[in-house]
Amino acid sequence: MSYREGAERFYDLFGAKDDAPFYIELAHSHGDRALELGVGTARLAIQLAREGVETWGIDNSPHMLRAAEANLRREPPEVRSRVRLELADVRGFNLSERFGLVYFPSCSFDHILLKEDQVQALSNIREHVAPGGVYAFELTHIPELKPESGWFVQEKTLDEHRGVVRTGYHRTDPEKRTMTINLWYELCHDGRILERYFESGEVCIHSPEGVRALLEEAGFEVEAWYGGHDKREFTPESELMVVVARPS
Ligand SMILES: C[S@@+](CC[C@H](N)C(=O)[O-])C[C@H]1O[C@@H](n2cnc3c(N)ncnc32)[C@H](O)[C@@H]1O
Incomplete structure (x- = not known):
């Protein structure tokens, strides 16, 4: 990562x-x-x-x-x-x-x-x-490694006005036994995005x-x-x- x-x-x-x-x-x-x-x-x-x-x-x-x-x-x-x-x-x-x-x-x-x-x-x-x-x-x-991919969204509240949304995308390559992961973090204030960060990487399965x-x-x-x-x-x-x- x-x-x-x-x-x-x-x-x-x-x-x-x-x-x-x-x-x-x-x-x-x-x-x-x-x-x-x-x-x-x-x-x-x-x-x-x-x-x-x-x-x-x-x-x-x-x-x-x-x-x-x-x-x-x-x-x-x-x-x-x-x-x-x-x-x-x-x-x-x-x-x-x-x-x-x-x-x-x-x-x-x-x-x-x-x-x-x-x-x-x-x-x-x-x-x-x-x-x-x-x-x-x-x-x-x-348990059973298959070619898979998918999105997920998670949200955490920091205080009354601010929260962080994490959006992720992952893709599994069973032949290489690796998973590619992309993550976007958005810091929001009353629904407006203040900051955005991107992380990515590959991990071994x-x-x-x-x-x-x-x-x-x-x-x-x-x-x-x-x-x-x-x-x-x-x-x-x-x-x-x-x-x-x-x-x-
Ligand atoms: C999934 S996080 C875990 C952090 C912490 N151990 C925990 O359990 O909350 C993985 C951590 O490993 C570090 N890391 C990844 N590859 C590394 C390497 N080759 N040498 C040292 N640290 C590494 C990353 O920078 C990151 O901080």
């Missing part, structure tokens, strides 16, 4: 997530020291820090990191002191640190399109997992077999494989693959 300047202000308005308890529990059981990959607006990192977890976050988008810093400034000093943000790309980073939990939430690994980049990212991630630690992530699971093969190639073994953050069983119909892996 492009994550262009401006739209990062609206990112957390859409797509409410219930992933925090899952990652907080994993962090608590692995030394309360975590690294979030693709930290975005620090939505999750801040929730971990509020629960006492020292949380580092990397992202390759300066706009997202600026939004994260703004969100962090609204937190009390003890929470702020537990979060550290760095501009870095998962395909080539070295923090010279290890963490009990390294996590890549919100299906963000699917942003890495090339197989060699995926393996390189996983190898880098492995170097940041502390002894006894884990790497956790989730990815979208599409992973299969369970493909994920297992990638993990193995990068030196990980699977510890747990769920169908949701509530640790429900993964079935062929699951819409999410939630995976906990450890260096083998």
